[in-house]
Amino acid sequence: MKDEWRKKTKPLTLEGGIHMPYSWTVGRVGSRFFIELRDHGRILGNRCPQCQVVWVPPRLRCPECYVEIDDRSWTEVGPQGTLRHFTIVRYEHPAQPLKPPFAYGLIHLDGATRAITHLISGADLESLKPGIRVKPVMKPVRQGNILDISFFTPVGGPNP
Numbered sequence: 001m002k003d004e005w006r007k008k009t010k011p012l013t014l015e016g017g018i019h020m021p022y023s024w025t026v027g028r029v030g031s032r033f034f035i036e037l038r039d040h041g042r043i044l045g046n047r048c049p050q051c052q053v054v055w056v057p058p059r060l061r062c063p064e065c066y067v068e069i070d071d072r073s074w075t076e077v078g079p080q081g082t083l084r085h086f087t088i089v090r091y092e093h094p095a096q097p098l099k100p101p102f103a104y105g106l107i108h109l110d111g112a113t114r115a116i117t118h119l120i121s122g123a124d125l126e127s128l129k130p131g132i133r134v135k136p137v138m139k140p141v142r143q144g145n146i147l148d149i150s151f152f153t154p155v156g157g158p159n160p
């Protein structure tokens with residue numbers, strides 16, 4: 001039999017990765033969010049008409065109560081916010097958008113209900129504390145993605 005070898009030898013597996021370029025639509029809601037960020041440097045969210053949660057990034061449907069969020073619900077948030085949590089990155093990896101050291105932070109933008117995750121840089125990272133105020137640093141030439149915000153940086157002082 002041609003598969004007789006399987007009775008005598010346990011097959012090995014090899015680990016690897018597949019590089020697969022792809023593109024997909026971000027849809028009507030995602031397009032408006034990224035176009036506004038790219039063209040005007042403004043961060044938009046949308047408010048669920050039922051539970052009043054302000055989603056950033058905006059959603060087509062509320063993940064909490066599943067109702068559709070229509071175009072009347074758009075609202076500008078931030079640009080400043082409060083750093084809720086963070087972790088400092090000290091090792092270098094090709095997939096990282098910044099050269100270490102930098103931090104990943106949970107940032108609660110003014111006017112939003114929930115925090116977003118983004119990069120923290122441009123400051124003494126050892127001075128970061130939950131509760132400090134941060135502001136976005138926009139790229140001068142933006143392309144319509146979340147890294148149009150280069151990173152957030154402290155504006156100083158704890159959140160009152």
Ligand SMILES: [Zn+2]
Pocket residue numbers: 048049050051052053062063064065066067
């Ligand atoms: Zn809702």
